[in-house]
Amino acid sequence: MARIVVVGAGGAGLAAALEASRGGAEVLVLEAAAQVGGATARAGGVVYAADTHVQKARGIEDSVSALINYYMTVSRHELEPRLLRRSAEGTREVIGWLEELGITWQPERLYVAGLELEARGHMPTGDTRDLGPAGGAMIVAALLTAVEQQPTATIRTSARVASLLSDGGAALGVVLEDGEEIAADAVVLASGGFGAGQEMLREYWPEATRHGDWHWYLGPDTNVGDGARMGLALGGELRGHGGTLLETPNFGRLNDAFTPPWIVYVNQHGHRFVDETDTYCVMPHVIGKQPGGTCWAVFDEAALTLVGEQEFLDPYGLGVELESNWTVAMLRQQIENGTVLAADSLRALAELAGIDPAGLEATAEKWNVDVADGHDSAFEKKPDLLLPISTAPFYAVQLKPAIIGITFAGLRIDEYARVLDRAGRPIPGLLAGGEVAGGLDADVYAGGGASIGNALVFGRTAARTALAGISA
Ligand SMILES: Cc1cc2nc3c(=O)[nH]c(=O)nc-3n(C[C@H](O)[C@H](O)[C@H](O)COP(=O)(O)OP(=O)(O)OC[C@H]3O[C@@H](n4cnc5c(N)ncnc54)[C@H](O)[C@@H]3O)c2cc1C
Incomplete structure (x- = not known):
């Protein structure tokens, strides 16, 4: 029986x-x-x-080709086309595969998860087994339950793999942190x-260490x-760059992906530069291009009174447990401790923050006219709950x-999930x-859901390749 180790x-x-x-x-995870x-x-x-039976049930016409074309355009053709095809065809299959494992997909919960016109974001429903807060845990729970039923599969936790066993450039097994060798x-x-790996971030995504x-x-x-380090040590190379970042006022470790529509962002010139509710796929790039790679969120006292405890945590209904930075209680607390700056005039606020005062005053004048007209004439932000910046004290964070x-x-892998060496040949085993x-994302994130889909598709592909014995 072939023995496959999964790290x-x-x-x-x-x-x-x-x-x-x-x-x-025989599988050891x-x-x-x-x-x-x-x-x-x-x-x-x-x-x-794309092109799933869930979309069809909602009357959405879509295709694998359209998905590939979309990914290539968003990434400015920096992705590996053969990986994309595998991914696009594989994610369509994965939807049905997860259904067999107990996940359900409701057509009415499909949503526009990236910059596409037709909804492609499939949201799972299932049991989380307390493995996490939302849909990701449902998928893990479904997979785990199925793996646990396999007599030849074993999972060992608290078992960190430190390096690969190898000979002549081929992988022959792994070495655990405590020195145990497994062939x-x-x-x-x-x-x-490598989001938690400072060294890797500094080397391969310095923008994520800038602040x-x-x-x-x-x-x-x-x-x-x-894993990337081990693959590199055996002659592999890396593909792709960047990643996803969310903007934050850094009040604490709050995962707050969605900004309420009444917040106005300005750069150091005091100018608006974006629809503040635009997708997180592009927001870090837009803010990153402002002077200093930063911006300020500006609002006024009336907003705090009008908004009350309305929260904008989960506009897509993902069910992820988020804790907002933008509740009135949180903002009052941060005004109190000075993290949110306060002043009696916009000019004084700008001077405190280091924003150009004339720029901020001009932006607020224009914004207030737009709010009165119910139309964001600069960035076409949806007209729901646009509030003026006109009542002192004024605030900026x-x-x-x-x-x-x-x-x-x-x-770098091929469409069979084989790790390639620098010459483009598969590294045996x-x-x-x-x-x-890498090779499936570059710079701009295509849309919520692209990563889990790829993980499931290429996890399955790697297993099939190993079983077919073509990893050598
Ligand atoms: C909060 C959050 C929300 C997200 N939401 C979405 C979403 O809705 N849709 C989407 O597509 N993507 C989403 N993503 C991204 C997506 O979850 C990941 O890109 C994807 O799940 C990665 O799957 P993976 O199996 O490659 O890695 P992971 O799920 O991270 O699994 C890697 C595992 O390897 C283990 N490991 C690491 N090093 C070693 C070692 N040396 N030895 C042994 N084990 C090791 C880790 O402990 C970890 O358990 C989200 C990410 C986060 C953090």
Whole structure:
């Protein structure tokens, strides 16, 4: 019986383990953390897919080609087309595969998760088994339950893989942190991204270290880039760059992905530069291009009174537990402690913040006219709850794109999930899937759900390749 070792028990690792054990292999999953799930279990769980039966049930006409074309355009053709095709065809299959494992997809919950016109964001419903807050945990729970039913699959937690066993450039197994050596016919790297790995971030995504201690990672501490490092050591190379960042006022470690529509962002010139409610796929790029890579959120006293306790936590209904920075109680507390600056005039506020006063005054004048007209004439922000900036005291708080969600650089693989060396040849015995692999994202995130879909598709693909014995 072939022995396959899987490094990491997130979405990609569990998908690989299930596929490989169902295919007749003896599978050992090694997970560094004390609990399975990785970033996948913390995620919203949206899967970005085209031409699915769920879309059809909602009357949406879509196609795999349209999805590939969309990804290529958004990434300015920096992705690997053959990986994209595998991903686009595979995510369509994954929707049905997860259904067989107990996940349901309601057509009415499909939503526009990126910049596409037709809804492609598939939201799961299922049991989380208390592995995490939302849909990602439902997917992990479904996979875990199925893996646990496989007699030839074993999962070991608190087992961090430190390096690969190798000979003549081929992977022959793994070495754990405590020195234990485990031989394998094939090793599947499914160790996730490197959002918690300072060294990797500095080297492969310096923008995610630009704002110093404002940066923190939404995924687990164990995602430091071990798999990428191991693949590099065996002759692999990395593809892709950038990742997803969320802007934050840094009141605390709050995962607050959605800005309320009454907030106005200005740069150091005092100018607006974006629809503040635009998608997180593009927001870090837009803020990052402002002077100093930062901006200020500006509002007034009347907004605090009018908004009351309305929250804008989950406009897409993802069910992710978010804690907002923008509740009145939080803002009052931050005004009190001086993190949110306050002044009796816009000019004085601008001087306190280091914003150009004339620019801020002109922006507020224009904004107030737009609010009265019910139309954001500059950026076409949806007219729901636009509030003027006219009642003292005035408030401003600095925002930086600093919360790390997903890292894009990863090992170069082919469509069979084989890790390629610098010459483009497969490294014998070494496969990779999920965030540890690159070539499927570059710079701009295509849409919520692209990552889990890829993790499941390439986890499964890696297992099939290992079973077919073509990893060599
Ligand atoms: C809060 C949040 C929300 C998100 N929401 C979405 C969403 O809705 N849709 C979407 O598509 N994407 C989303 N993403 C991104 C997505 O969750 C990830 O990109 C994807 O799940 C990665 O899956 P993975 O299996 O590659 O890695 P992970 O799920 O992170 O699993 C990697 C596992 O490997 C383990 N590991 C690491 N190093 C070692 C080692 N040396 N030895 C053994 N084990 C190791 C880790 O502990 C971890 O358990 C979100 C991410 C976050 C953080």
